[in-house]
Amino acid sequence: MISAIEVAGLTVHYGDVCALDDTSARVRPGRVTALIGMNGSGKSTLFRTIMGMTRPDRGSVLVGGAAPALARRRGIVGYVPQNEDVDRSFPVSVWDVAMMGRYGRLGPARRPRAADRTAVAGALERVGLHDYADRQIGQLSGGQAKRAFVARGVAQDAQILLLDEPFAGVDKRSEATIVRLLRELAAEGRTVLVSTHDLHTLPQLADEAILLMRRVLFQGKVSEALRPEVLSLAFGIDVVDRESAA
Numbered sequence: 001m002i003s004a005i006e007v008a009g010l011t012v013h014y015g016d017v018c019a020l021d022d023t024s025a026r027v028r029p030g031r032v033t034a035l036i037g038m039n040g041s042g043k044s045t046l047f048r049t050i051m052g053m054t055r056p057d058r059g060s061v062l063v064g065g066a067a068p069a070l071a072r073r074r075g076i077v078g079y080v081p082q083n084e085d086v087d088r089s090f091p092v093s094v095w096d097v098a099m100m101g102r103y104g105r106l107g108p109a110r111r112p113r114a115a116d117r118t119a120v121a122g123a124l125e126r127v128g129l130h131d132y133a134d135r136q137i138g139q140l141s142g143g144q145a146k147r148a149f150v151a152r153g154v155a156q157d158a159q160i161l162l163l164d165e166p167f168a169g170v171d172k173r174s175e176a177t178i179v180r181l182l183r184e185l186a187a188e189g190r191t192v193l194v195s196t197h198d199l200h201t202l203p204q205l206a207d208e209a210i211l212l213m214r215r216v217l218f219q220g221k222v223s224e225a226l227r228p229e230v231l232s233l234a235f236g237i238d239v240v241d242r243e244s245a246a
């Protein structure tokens, strides 16, 4: 089977710190794959390397069969980072944030067309923010703001979507909305790679899991990833209470 994302032998250092060490994994198309690992295990680094934003010391990345830079240019891959670089005190509306997902598609005049407005309206509807379109981003709760950034990724209409901890700091309702949305995107044939600390929702969220600790310790079905002996590999302890490991 052709992989949606394929990384092989990735090694990334920040100075003396080794963030990824000979990391290899394949992400299958049309599924939700969860990326699990402790703080500092290299999840964000892996996302950035897949996006071509961090250059590996060694190894290769293919995204939709293309090198990262080309995949981004073609709009094949979308990315919702853990920490947004949008200043929330900056006066942009929820609509504007979602429209940022369309920037790569706007013509030279940079003026949104009907298709762009339809995509943005649809994305806001899907994250449950259609009534907040005119709200300034700084006037949203943390969970609503997170949903606005997920809407930006959805509006982009990419075949492959990467989300770095979209559940961090969001309430149960927002979390349920995002989980449902990611499942729908996978059912439409899109590929979703999502990092999370929440092992509790893993069975609802994902089909497959990748356990990372600088290198891939396990990749397979979620039901197998949740076995205590597998989790203890990733978290380095005997996991009695799954949530306390997250």
Ligand SMILES: Nc1ncnc2c1ncn2[C@@H]1O[C@H](COP(=O)(O)OP(=O)(O)OP(=O)(O)O)[C@@H](O)[C@H]1O
Pocket (backbone or CB within 6 Å): 014, 015, 017, 018, 019, 037, 038, 039, 040, 041, 042, 043, 044, 045, 046, 082
């Ligand atoms: N810009 C940087 N400069 C130096 N070291 C970095 C940088 N970014 C990450 N690191 C280090 O690389 C390692 C991997 O970090 P990374 O952010 O990829 O982990 P993570 O699994 O996403 O962590 P978390 O769950 O806390 O978000 C950590 O030891 C971190 O301190």
